[in-house]
Amino acid sequence: xxxxxxxxxxxxxxxxxxxxxxxxxxxxxxxxxxxxxxxxxxxxxxxxxxxxxxxxxxxxxxxxxxxxxxxxxxxxxxxxxxxxxxxxxxxxxxxxxxxxxxxxxxxxxxxxxxxxxxxxxxxxxxxxxxxxxxxxxxxxxxxxxxxxxxxxxxxxxxxxxxxxxxxxxxxxxxxxxxxxxxxxxxxxxxxxxxxxxxxxxxxxxxxxxxxxxxxxxxxxxxxxxxxxxxxxxxxxxxxxxxxxxxxxxxxxxxxxxxxxxxxxxxxxxxxxxxxxxxxxxxxxxxxxx
Numbered sequence: 001x002x003x004x005x006x007x008x009x010x011x012x013x014x015x016x017x018x019x020x021x022x023x024x025x026x027x028x029x030x031x032x033x034x035x036x037x038x039x040x041x042x043x044x045x046x047x048x049x050x051x052x053x054x055x056x057x058x059x060x061x062x063x064x065x066x067x068x069x070x071x072x073x074x075x076x077x078x079x080x081x082x083x084x085x086x087x088x089x090x091x092x093x094x095x096x097x098x099x100x101x102x103x104x105x106x107x108x109x110x111x112x113x114x115x116x117x118x119x120x121x122x123x124x125x126x127x128x129x130x131x132x133x134x135x136x137x138x139x140x141x142x143x144x145x146x147x148x149x150x151x152x153x154x155x156x157x158x159x160x161x162x163x164x165x166x167x168x169x170x171x172x173x174x175x176x177x178x179x180x181x182x183x184x185x186x187x188x189x190x191x192x193x194x195x196x197x198x199x200x201x202x203x204x205x206x207x208x209x210x211x212x213x214x215x216x217x218x219x220x221x222x223x224x225x226x227x228x229x230x231x232x233x234x235x236x237x238x239x240x241x242x243x244x245x246x247x248x249x250x251x252x253x254x255x256x257x258x259x260x261x262x263x264x265x266x267x268x269x270x271x272x273x274x275x276x277x278x279x280x281x282x283x284x285x286x287x288x289x
Contacts, residue, residue, distance in 0.1 A: 005047030016050035016086075017043055021070040022057030031057060032074065040077035043085060051078070054090040067095040068104060075104040088143065088172075098135035098142060108143040108172050115145035115176075117153030119281055123235060126165040127217065129206075136170050136206035143172050150177035150186030160262060161233060161283045163189050167199035168207035168221045168231050194261040195285060198229040207231070210249070216242045216278075220249060223287075229261075230286045234278035242284070245273035249288060257289040 008015040019039060020031035032039045032053075043051060053074055055067075062070050071089055078085050089109040091097055101109040111132055112125045125144050132142045147166060149159040166173060175190055182190075198221060207221030207229065215236035221229040228249060234240045246254055246269075254269040262285055267274070278284055 001046040009047065014049040015047065016052060016088075017046075017048045018052045018054065020054050020056040020058060021074060022055070022059070022061055024057045026054055026056040033058070033061060036073045036077040037080070040074065040081040040085075044081035044083035048083075048085060050086040050088065052088045052090055055092070055094070064095055067091060067097070068100045071104045071106065075106070079105065098132055101135075102140045106140060108141045110145060111142045112144055115148060117148040117151040119154055119158050122148065122154065122158070122162050123281075126162070126169065127209075127233075127235070129169050129171075130209045133206040133208045136204070138202075138204035141170060141172055142206065144169060146174045146176035147190075148176050149189050150175075150182045155281075156185050156189065157279050157282045159186070159189055161281055163192070163195060164231050164262075164283045164285045165219070165233070167195050168219050168229060170199060170201075170204065170206040170221070173199055192262070194259075194264065194287070198223070198261065198285075198287075201229075215240060218244060218248060226289075228288045230288055232274075232278060232284045232286070234280065234282050237280050239277055239279050239282075241275070242278050243273060243275040244286075248273070251288075255288045257287075259287040259289070261285040261287055 005015045021033060022031045023033045024031045058070055075087060078087055086107045087105060089097060089101060089106045091110060092113050093111045097109040115121055115125055129142060129144055136142045149162060177186060201223045203222060203224040205222045207219050209217055210220050211218045215234060217233045217235060219231040223229055232242050232244055254271055258267040258269045260267055276284060
């Protein structure tokens with residue numbers, strides 16, 4: 001395992017591992033119940049960077065009211081293991097985890113059940129994260145699950161929407177596709193530095209829905225330095241017109257600058273706002289300065 005970790009690190013990647021606070025994982029393999037200290041120390045010796053800790057069989061041992069205490073055990077073990085390891089809680093949003101996740105030193109916590117590679121699953125999850133915005137911040141994040149970009153269940157327009165929404169949500173960005181076989185189109189989406197910068201903005205704010213009307217949703221995310229990232233989403237099954245006024249963004253006049261993060265081009269801010277047509281299930285992602 002140490003050799004594997006060294007190889008993964010040599011490729012510029014991080015290595016994660018999976019366990020459970022219960023006796024077995026979801027797939028029936030050994031969990032960490034009763035061996036938290038031993039496992040944390042072993043993970044550190046191997047060079048592991050990330051632990052996904054999945055509730056799974058813990059429900060046979062603990063009550064739902066024990067969630068925080070169960071996750072605290074591994075948190076304390078990781079704190080003593082001698083290596084920084086990202087701590088990911090996977091409890092499917094049970095027990096209002098966002099209210100106590102930071103107390104167990106979690107870096108991220110799942111807010112939902114498992115995502116599937118289709119428009120309905122992605123949209124149902126992503127567009128329903130709005131109420132959790134106050135709980136995200138530097139070092140601890142709401143996790144709406146991995147990215148499905150490139151797995152074939154959606155088209156590239158929908159995958160751009162997926163990536164845009166996750167970045168506005170300041171969500172952890174974990175590629176859920178096979179990196180060895182991805183297409184140039186998939187790589188282009190996952191490597192869009194302007195969009196990634198929205199997710200990684202140092203202010204650490206999760207975006208929120210500003211308006212919803214006739215299948216068009218406007219989401220905004222404040223950025224360091226006073227700018228805003230704005231996603232105009234078309235959830236309709238057909239191309240639709242969309243309008244964004246500066247007043248909707250709390251501005252009394254046109255912004256100083258406007259940039260399209262997917263087209264990689266500057267736009268001339270019109271006096272009243274922005275308007276255009278958005279393809280079915282598509283997005284326009286703007287940086288408003």
